[in-house]
Amino acid sequence: LIIHTITAYSNDTAVIVTPTLSTYYFVEVRIGLPRVDAKYCIPLSANQPHQHIHVGKTLASGFPSLTIHTTTVSSNDTAIAVMPTLSAYYFVEARIGLPRFRVKLALSTSTPTTWVQSADCVVCLDVPSKSMNFDPADGFEPVLGDDSKYCVPPVAKTATLGDPCRYVLGFSQGILGNDTFSLVSPPSTSSPPPSLEINHFIFGVGKQNMVNFGAHSPIVGQLGLGKGHPSSTLSQLNISRFSYCLPPSNSNHQNTTATLEFGPKAGLTTAYYYNTPIVEGPPDNPFDYYINLIEIAINNASVYTPSKQRERGEPGFVIDVGATVTLLYKEAYIRVKDAVMEYLSSNFGLYPVYPSRPVSKPPIYELCYYNQDLESITTLTYPNISFHFEGGAVLQLPESQAFHNFVDELQTCLVMIPRTGTEPSRLGASQQRGWRFTYDILQSELSFAPNGC
Known part of the structure; x- marks a missing residue:
């Protein structure tokens, strides 16, 4: 996909959204150790000096897998690509844990909490391979049931001391916990894929997942963009504004990039709205x-x-x-x-x-x-x-x-x-x-x- 002009400013975050063959959009995240030092911005190659991203206390970089003509970002900004599937879902790519485990997450504005299907799921999404499911044994730390910040209704159900916190989102149920989480762009042959690392990111590992993303869909969870709960992606990033654009499906827009942006200036590059x-x-x-x-x-x-x-x-x-x-x-x-x-x-x-x-x-x-x-x-x-x-x-x-x-x-x-x-x-x-x-x-x-x- 081609990003022609994306301009972001201080305290903004822009994340590239990748569409699937359906109509869900997903981003990539990473979860687990090692914990990345979030105070430094890793520079890109010399021919891409202005495409690095630094979001608060998290680490990010540009998106070399895309042809970026004019992308200007500054401190506290991020941009990540969105891809469509053959169905009607849009998803982004993410990485979780150590080693970095790549997952595809559908965008959802009705779900506050991000979740991914567990390797030991009981009711499972119809994915092409079980190897696409996340194994929580590698670095995932469950939130305890008596956690008064995250293990609270209506997303989570409180439990007794020492028991893991269980979440219920209607179509997905499982364990709430944290790990390192990264939103990334598709890989590039010329340079490694960039990422936006978030340490101790709260998300769900789904044991019972009833949502239907289509037969053999690569999507294994959702990136929650809904509001109203401490475990929401927006609350954890301390962000109150985000923006996305899903490109038209006709052939005249083959080079149009779908983007997901976060921050006070997200979406303001549009002249008329x-x-x-x-x-x-x-x-x-x-x-x-x-x-x-x-x-x-x-x-x-x-x-x-x-x-x-x-x-x-x-x-x-x-x-x-x-x-x-x-x-x-x-x-x-x-x-x-x-x-x-x-x-x-x-x-x-x-x-x-x-x-x-x-x-x-x-x-x-x-x-x-x-x-x-x-x-x-x-x-x-x-x-x-x-x-x-x-x-x-x-x-x-x-x-x-x-x-x-x-x-x-x-x-x-x-x-x-x-x-x-x-x-x-x-x-x-x-x-x-x-x-x-x-x-x-x-x-x-x-x-x-x-x-x-």
Whole structure:
């Protein structure tokens, strides 16, 4: 990937995010001994004098595996690459322990605590090889159950003196502990890969992991970017602002770099952006980033206004880079689906596949059209779908992010899914591509800008 221009300043951290073949983004970390002296910045080679990074009391360097045209960072700044998988997850690479054990972690803004699958897992992720799982026997130090700082609800369950602290994240359960942890760039043939070393980093080693990253996915855990717990990655780094950009999937953006940045100036290199407040979620869900959805529009005509549904108990709207696609509150989904069907039928005489076949497990998309019907209309255009948020912020989805062509199934589908119950609507990673999202926890503000990669 190519980083064209990334500028960071004092007290900032930029980490390169690497996309997987799916839509999860991951970073690399390192865990274990030897403990790296965190007071010094290791210089790069002479032809890369300005790409070293020093983050607080941690060590980092540039990213020689990428072609960096103009990257300027200063003391307390870091940048790390993000890679997409063939599915809809984005991940970063990390290293843990001694010897350095490389893992791929999916980005998650709904999970505060970073976790990695244990070698002795009972319920395990479907990884290509068991050798990809982390062995906690090498340097991992469990947090004790009576630790009043980290072993606290709702992430961790307190225990008796001397017993290890257990964490429960819903889809992953295991032991909370610490080790040396590094976020790194992909390896380079010309020089060793750089890293951001964090000593005594608190993370989970998962024994029961129920999340589905896809069959034989290389992802073995998550980099937690959620808020609201002492064990969160952000709390441990003492950072209240971060930013990422997931590049578009079309061929015109092959050289676009996905980046994850941390610090007061993260995301500020973007010239134009929308702002909307981050609001408090329900007490039982403090980790997510909730924002106020004002309306959903199709071709600039409002089809759904959530304020009219709040008395029915609508659970809110969340930005979630860890979700592969957008999940909409059922009432909102029905309105969007009906409007798309009406547009395609009235303008082009197109009618959906009924009943729609499941084109992906999971998820199952409800609104699909046969590709041969779509391809027979040379003047075909898809409806514009836009999300309007408090403060005048508007996120308009390009055609490639609202609809997807499933070649093997011979269908093109609206890549949104209805959800019921008390779970909030979630804007997933597939619909975030091509935009830079910046989270400012201190100011309770979310900013996003088009073409931010």
